[in-house]
Amino acid sequence: xxxxxxxxxxxxxxxxxxxxxxxxxxLIPRLLGNPIAIIIxxxxxxxxxxxxxxxxxxxxxxxxxxxxxxxxxxxxxxxxGDLGISVWLLGKPVSSIVFKAxxxxxxxxxxxxxxxxxxxxxxxxLAARYRSLDRILLPILYILATTxxxxxxxxxxxxxxxxxxxxxxxxxxxVFDQLLSNPxxxxxxAFLSTWFLPFLSLVLISMGGWASGMRSxxxxxxxxxxxxxxxxxxxxxxxxxxxxxxxxxNPQITGLGIQLGTMVAGAIAVEYIFNYPGLGYxxxxxxxxxxxxLLQGAILVVILMVIVANFIVDMLYAILDPRIRVxxxx
Amino acid sequence: MxxxxxxxxxxxRTSTTIxxxxxxxxxxxxxxxVASIIVLGIIGPYLTPYGPRTPTGTLMSPPSMRHPFGxxxxxxxxxxxxxxxxxxxxxxxxxxxxxxxxxxxxxxMIAGLKGGLTDATIDTVINILLAIxxxxxxILIAVYMGKxxxxxxxxxVGSLSxxxxxxxxxxxxxxxxxxEYVSLSFLSGNSFIKVLFKDIxxxxxxxxxxxxxxxxxxxxxTIVTLxxxxxxxxxxxxxxxxxxxxxxxxxxxxxxxxxxFPGIIIIALITSLYILVVSLEEVFxxxxxxx
Numbered sequence: 202x203x204x205x206x207x208x209x210x211x212x213x214x215x216x217x218x219x220x221x222x223x224x225x226x227x228l229i230p231r232l233l234g235n236p237i238a239i240i241i242x243x244x245x246x247x248x249x250x251x252x253x254x255x256x257x258x259x260x261x262x263x264x265x266x267x268x269x270x271x272x273x274x275x276x277x278x279x280x281x282g283d284l285g286i287s288v289w290l291l292g293k294p295v296s297s298i299v300f301k302a303x304x305x306x307x308x309x310x311x312x313x314x315x316x317x318x319x320x321x322x323x324x325x326x327l328a329a330r331y332r333s334l335d336r337i338l339l340p341i342l343y344i345l346a347t348t349x350x351x352x353x354x355x356x357x358x359x360x361x362x363x364x365x366x367x368x369x370x371x372x373x374x375x376v377f378d379q380l381l382s383n384p385x386x387x388x389x390x391a392f393l394s395t396w397f398l399p400f401l402s403l404v405l406i407s408m409g410g411w412a413s414g415m416r417s418x419x420x421x422x423x424x425x426x427x428x429x430x431x432x433x434x435x436x437x438x439x440x441x442x443x444x445x446x447x448x449x450x451n452p453q454i455t456g457l458g459i460q461l462g463t464m465v466a467g468a469i470a471v472e473y474i475f476n477y478p479g480l481g482y483x484x485x486x487x488x489x490x491x492x493x494x495l496l497q498g499a500i501l502v503v504i505l506m507v508i509v510a511n512f513i514v515d516m517l518y519a520i521l522d523p524r525i526r527v528x529x530x531x
Numbered sequence: 532m533x534x535x536x537x538x539x540x541x542x543x544r545t546s547t548t549i550x551x552x553x554x555x556x557x558x559x560x561x562x563x564x565v566a567s568i569i570v571l572g573i574i575g576p577y578l579t580p581y582g583p584r585t586p587t588g589t590l591m592s593p594p595s596m597r598h599p600f601g602x603x604x605x606x607x608x609x610x611x612x613x614x615x616x617x618x619x620x621x622x623x624x625x626x627x628x629x630x631x632x633x634x635x636x637x638x639x640m641i642a643g644l645k646g647g648l649t650d651a652t653i654d655t656v657i658n659i660l661l662a663i664x665x666x667x668x669x670i671l672i673a674v675y676m677g678k679x680x681x682x683x684x685x686x687x688v689g690s691l692s693x694x695x696x697x698x699x700x701x702x703x704x705x706x707x708x709x710x711e712y713v714s715l716s717f718l719s720g721n722s723f724i725k726v727l728f729k730d731i732x733x734x735x736x737x738x739x740x741x742x743x744x745x746x747x748x749x750x751x752x753t754i755v756t757l758x759x760x761x762x763x764x765x766x767x768x769x770x771x772x773x774x775x776x777x778x779x780x781x782x783x784x785x786x787x788x789x790x791x792f793p794g795i796i797i798i799a800l801i802t803s804l805y806i807l808v809v810s811l812e813e814v815f816x817x818x819x820x821x822x
């Protein structure tokens with residue numbers, strides 16, 4: 202009962218979030234700027250045909266239609282997987298670029314989230330339990346948790362691939378196409394060497410966040426009355442920590458969705474630094490190359506990815522938290 | 532008046548909170564790092580003869596007496612860029628944090644005290660901002676912004692990051708709402724606004740200060756990321772220096788001083804602000820003290 206109501210409320214929220222996201226992605230370019238002007242500007246300066254090509258593009262992109270129709274057409278196009286064409290990549294459909302990038306993003310981020318979550322929570326719990334370890338670990342965790350992704354990525358690239366040459370300095374984003382068209386050991390290792398450093402940057406930073414969060418949650422639980430009571434009963438430290446851990450892990454599950462949002466945003470810069478062809482890479486290039494449709498498409502897909510992940514986390518939480526399952530809260 | 536002030540000052544000096552704050556090593560370490568970066572931003576420009584865009588004539592020179600942080604690919608003095616950059620990034624951060632804290636506190640108080648439809652609406656907006664990473668909306672808006680000055684960027688970041696503060700304030704105020712003194716205040720005929728300012732605000736004032744520091748740390752993180760993506764208020768803000776270094780091969784060419792100094796200052800600033808928050812929380816919340 203409680204579970205069904207909880208799920209229904211969450212579904213309604215995410216439907217709202219979904220439409221807000223769509224509308225923002227549709228509205229802001231129309232409200233604040235003129236994509237056509239950008240395209241015309243790219244075609245060349247002030248030729249006589251500018252007005253004609255402007256009206257051509259207005260028609261071609263349907264910008265001369267009434268606004269509500271434009272919105273409906275936008276949603277219709279979206280449902281058919283049509284996100285417009287990329288100006289930067291000379292007319293390639295945005296949806297095909299973005300779809301491929303999404304897969305590379307999942308290959309990068311799903312392992313990064315899982316690995317950082319487990320290691321981070323484990324380290325945080327250890328730091329809370331052992332004072333001596335805490336003294337060394339805590340400053341490192343704080344620094345990792347608050348360093349912007351791109352700063353760490355930059356230092357990693359400089360140290361590991363420029364100074365020590367463990368990883369190739371110049372990597373081409375085509376390693377993925379090569380891997381897909383010609384799967385072999387060589388193309389696979391080429392892929393791994395491109396994949397590893399962005400992966401490491403994402404893991405280290407978000408691990409710091411998980412660990413420092415877990416540490417304070419654990420300390421809070423270990424200082425609580427029920428832990429004191431168990432201590433009085435003579436239970437082992439190990440046992441008490443295990444109970445505290447089970448309680449402290451809950452907020453860390455809810456945090457997963459939010460953490461994913463910051464990771465996705467951080468990954469934009471990381472992917473650019475390492476030439477990793479995920480959504481962030483195309484987003485960054487869309488920004489520097491003035492490509493309105495690619496930008497809109499990439500942002501939209503990133504937002505959708507985060508919303509879906511948030512939804513999955515919420516459902517996971519509903520199943521894992523007994524209070525929601527039996528309908529005490531929610 | 533003066534005796535009142537004196538007794539207030541003695542109160543502060545003898546209070547447990549301040550006594551604990553004084554012995555908190557985390558507080559002193561983080562506070563002094565934040566303070567020195569602020570001081571560097573204020574007096575730095577007077578220590579160097581160069582501006583952030585003065586051509587020095589020497590390209591890619593390593594750190595030396597003339598150029599303490601070296602010069603970049605274009606021959607600009609990295610020390611000058613960095614100290615002027617601290618000014619820019621910090622100013623944007625303070626504006627953004629102020630706006631976010633004010634919006635967050637006001638909306639959080641209203642949602643928590645009013646309840647009902649108002650609360651539901653504000654809560655939905657908070658949840659939307661939690662589900663869609665606000666930085667993506669900021670990027671989308673920043674692309675089309677006509678002018679990206681310090682104030683404009685501050686407003687952009689501040690107006691989309693208040694939800695953290697609002698959420699925290701909302702739950703605190705909601706628990707105050709059911710307490711006796713608030714009910715009594717309503718019963719004695721006080722208006723909603725009066726209860727808000729007389730009974731609620733004084734109780735969350737100290738938390739609001741903490742919320743400001745949290746917002747400042749987050750805002751600077753967001754801002755340097757936006758600057759790195761090319762939406763800096765100026766060409767030489769902290770994140771923008773790093774972006775140019777990456778775009779022009781500063782890493783692969785081994786011009787380490789170009790990105791290391793601004794990079795370290797970014798890390799030091801955000802980390803110290805975060806540790807400052809942690810130390811303040813430890814002092815205010817006895818359960819986290821671990822004595």
